[in-house]
Amino acid sequence: MIKKKLFITITLFLLISFTHVAFANAASIYEQFTVTPGVTYQDVRINETNTKKAIRTLKIDLNNPYAKVELGIPNPLTALSSTSAQAKRKSYENHHVVGAVNAAFFRPSLRLPAFLIVENGKIVNLGVISTGYDKYMSVPTAFGIHSNGNAIIDRFSYDASFTVGDVTAVFNSINKQRGENEIILYTPEYEYSSTKTNEYGMEIVVTNLSKSLDHDLTLGEAVTGTVQHVTSYGKGNSTIPKNGCVISIHGAKQAEKFKNIQPGETITITIDVHEPWKNAQFILASGPMLVNNGKVEMTMSENSPQAKTRHPRTAVAIDSSGKKVFFVTVDGRQPGYSDGMTLKEFAQYLVSIGAYKAVNLDGGGSTTMAVRRLGQTYPTVVNSPSDGKERSVSAILLAVSTAPYGQPTYLSVKTVPNINKVTVGRTVDLQINYVLDEHLHPLPFNQANIVYEVEGGIGKIVGNRFIAEKEGKGTIIAKYGKAIAKIPITVEVIRNPNKPVVLLSGMDDKNQWEAESARAKTTIATSKQNEPTFFGKTALKLVYDFRKANGAIAASYLRAKKPIAMEGLPKNIGVWVYGDGKGHWLRGKLIDAAGKVHTIDFTKEGGLTWTGWRYVRAQVPQNVSLPIQLTKIYVAEAKKEKQGTGALYFDKLQAEYVDNYVEPSFNDVPHDFWARNSIEFLAERQIISGYNDGSFRPNDTLTRAHAAIFLARALKIAPVENSTVAFHDVPRNHPYYPIISAVVSKGIMNGKKSHTFDPNGTLTRAQMAAILTRAYKLSGIPEKDFSDVPKSFWAYKEISALAANGIAKGSNSSFRPNDFVTRAQFSELLARTLKSVQ
Structure with missing residues (x-):
């Protein structure tokens, strides 16, 4: 019931999504569900001639006032941990992390993000910009959330400058390879310990910064330092001080402006970003750009080894409104399950699901998606990371619901075992999977407060257990407050289990039986090695003593500790009995579904006249309420002159379902033995x-x-x-x-x-x-x-x-x-x- 309500939105999304012919013909939906209003999850499998792909998509609709996309930053920044662990730590009351993907590229040796991260106007990590078009982020690109709440994917540039003396200049970029006529700022987070510049420029080495430029710097904030050294034109490749930076200026003309700078002078540096990134809630730099304006547009060479090889991939995409955000992963490096994608294939797929813009995130063994499944408190991994387990990563992207806890709205209950057809007389336990509020947040619940009902007159509830009583179709209803769950259930009567005979008991375990007497003394035991046994290794021995009955009816019972249930309605119940020839009466007791007790006769009165093994059968009444159970087998005697002592052995109790069933009289004369008919x-x-x-x-x-x-x-x-x-x-x-x-x-x-x-x-x-x-x-x-x-x-x-x-x-x-x-x-x-x- 809950899935029908929740999947309407996702179904429409799917119908619209698969428009790209290259994927539509081979794609199939493996799983899909609504995680919380505004957030939907989808698992798609693509089986093409030579490749397989397992793709997960988490779609966040920012039009929903409670649906948010946030940046998950480790604390401290160097504390790498798994995506699911970070998601769990970021969850708290009224801040429910419902999904997450790995995001930031990171430098394992430093345990720091590789590229720019800004949150709430503060530089969390300055990072670098890649050198070379064969690298992921040689073109600065980022994903973020604007101050107006819309998602952004675009290129970014720094609005950064420095002033020394009466000269002010603008930085062309930060922590990237210096180009012609460029002024580049190098900080300790640069990927090398020196600037790696050529001799065609000058460099200002700055120390004693009032604040680190790499971390915890507010955008636009002025940072002062002291000129320690000036590397004159014609040298280059200055060492970057750990407590400072290097300003590298290319070209003789630009260098001329700063020829008079002297060590000891004060220098002021500010770092900011240009629109549309000013005042963004957060900025996550990554790359390359994969989709722009609804088309594949990669800011990286398609022939790069990182781009043209199929790998696991992670990306974030947005629609043209900036109100729809897609977290997307494709697993890889797992032949037979998922081979991964090239960057171009990945970009094409993103276009096919409606991406207007998309940027690549860290992938490979880092690719991970975690989703909060219905009933769970925290997200768990839904994809298959290529390392066989989650990798510890740096910053992640979060799908968050800020909706407060509400009232019980959805309830999930299942039968244990998980079936919707039972036979009359069978019991199934009922188990509550979860109780959810209107935002699909899991709520604690008290099992004792679950109210059960049964519609259709097919059975009853005792505690947390359904007892099937009557043939037909009905519904088990569970209620918890206003939350209701329904389980359609069919109760069947198996009148014939498609077998001529069904073994009920081997009668070789005396612990399943107990003795009972009426004006008699009765004991039971398992047959010993030298005593009669027909089927298996032992039989059940009943020893009776009727001598004190004095002509009143005496009986010795084998009572089943747990009544023996039977499938459907047998024709007869049969049992092997080793008689003692005393001429008593062998009978049994059945109880039906209505609680009525029925007496059955294995012999007529005085009919237990044989000595040795004989198979006897008792006819089962055909007007009983099903199911039926055997409770007792007993021997009785009413005639005083026959009320003595004796012993009987019982073996191979079974139910017969056909009129013409012939029980082999001996255990070594099978049905296909050549003389069987004559022996029988x-x-x-x-x-x-x-x-x-x-x-x-x-x-x-x-x-x-x-x-x-x-x-x-x-x-x-x-x-x-x-x-x-x-x-x-x-x-x-x-x-x-x-x-x-x-x-x-x-x-x-x-x-x-x-x-x-x-x-x-x-x-x-x-x-x-x-x-x-x-x-x-x-x-x-x-x-x-x-x-x-x-x-x-x-x-x-x-x-x-x-x-x-x-x-x-x-x-x-x-x-x-x-x-x-x-x-x-x-x-x-x-x-x-x-x-x-x-």
């Missing part, structure tokens, strides 16, 4: 089971004992405890004796010699065929025999029966009758047999 078919009918670790070990050879167990379950043969069947290796106390004796009694399997059964022994594929044909009374003759099962083979009839019924298919016309059968192969053939006889 038998597991669903509780015919086969796996091991405590959740595996089936499909490629292990099948033992005779396990074959007896699987067949007994498939044929629904009840165990026989007191059978007449007896085997030396399967005593009556053997855990599998009731099953093995029942299968043998039915004639389905036989023992071996010497009254043994060999429970851990293996079966060949031929033996398996004989067992299945006996068990299911199969018969038939196939159209084609297996190549490795001749009619003389002992199990030819049984193998043929399997083939005739489509149960045995073999491989490459062979059956491999003497191979040992694996658990997967037996499952495949048993499943085919069951389907065949149905």
Whole structure:
């Protein structure tokens, strides 16, 4: 909201600015915003065929009564420091520095500005004037603010003179190379210790100045000194005294006027400037001039190495009214990001953005722009200095707002994380970025005084947090005094997260759960190394004791310390449970967005009858208010005779989002395993089971004992405890004796010699065929025999029966009758047999 209001002016400016064809086609706006009324910032990137340029512009509109351009001068003058640090030091109440650029060229060895600086009529630094048209300021040029408040860029000249005896003369210039028939004043700030003049002139060496000419001298102020020495015509190159100056006069005719000056005489010197610089608020000399009268006009040779090489650049420009000031930087020396500009390219760009006049400032590694971003108290660097960090520099230019602090007008708030779409049940924190007054100055604020509202009935605010409660579109509104911020927010319900199943908990961390009891004693633990685990390294163990319930409903709970949230609306909730066969009731609790509690059933009452791992699922009510959370899983018992003790293990809790989801029954039988469908078919009918670790070990050879167990379950043969069947290796106390004796009694399997059964022994594929044909009374003759099962083979009839019924298919016309059968192969053939006889 704030940006729409503040960017109207800058947008119009941009539409007008890019008129220069060379830049318009390749330029794109990277960033822009209003810094304060009257000051706008823009970041433009230009991508041309061979070069890239990153250009920043800070535009100051002096028509705004609070927008000012000022000179930032180090104190002391030799105290070089970074642009942003100087800007911060210059900020104080009702004097808000909102932007800055480096400005003055400086001499690192002296830590002083190189050229003239005047502030409020006082010479801060006299400086020098460059020698040679290949130098930056061989033509004296400056930027400043006139006494009427308008900005000026123009050439400047000194209104300076001296009087000795009854003779007065005017200086042509100061601290520059002497030209023909010129009178030049040399001060200690000259770039050499002597005048470096030739012999065609005379020089007056002055000492004991009443005041330094280089610093802290008021323009027009008379300074007196004493003639120490006169260098006669024909010598030149006088040494400049540290407490004085040298007046160098070229030409015999002019020198004749001062031939009678004697050491010890008093000399008076005044330094001022000509219009339009008289009474200027400040003068910053720099160069070269880049733009004049709206056209490229450089006061420096384009062929100078400093001019024709692409470098980082800084400039200041003005429009024809003097009311618009542009601080402009272009980064350089960073291939792939910004190559910089030649001085001519820079001048052309300045023309393209509306510059009527422009002057070059210190550049290269010094080029820096700092801007106060919305919400910040002080400006921070927005460009990328080529040294990789800010350079310490001399005087800078400041964009200043003198507006006083006002009332809260603008407010910025964001969601954390920064999103505008949330799902029902999700919470997002609200964070205040800043509160601004009408001048975009940051104001302190008390978070407790921020008032939040939600429009659209999509949720509520608790503290500084939004809770999404209902699907739809709405708005979060933050208010602080008269300042208002709005965040459009969409609340969505993910009914299907585009996944058939989503893991809710691995159930391997007991610290996420706690025990709860109703007329029972309950403990929970993480499974140990020798205890059942299906998924991952551990499972969650629940130990229950219902013995004191006395026929009242007893229950032992696994309660999630933090309710487990689910995406959207699952069809079912599934969990792996290692049962103890005690016939209890396995249930769960859900809570929906309306706070309503729903009970779900993983088994029917008395349905927890299995021993070992089994995947069970509970149907989720489809009329709940989303989102939903799982709070509890529990085992319950109401019948006194069944209220004993036991232990269950839980693993891999998940939400199912499709009707036909099939959970692999074993952790080592993936979806693409060749016999998976048959293994699942038998597991669903509780015919086969796996091991405590959740595996089936499909490629292990099948033992005779396990074959007896699987067949007994498939044929629904009840165990026989007191059978007449007896085997030396399967005593009556053997855990599998009731099953093995029942299968043998039915004639389905036989023992071996010497009254043994060999429970851990293996079966060949031929033996398996004989067992299945006996068990299911199969018969038939196939159209084609297996190549490795001749009619003389002992199990030819049984193998043929399997083939005739489509149960045995073999491989490459062979059956491999003497191979040992694996658990997967037996499952495949048993499943085919069951389907065949149905």
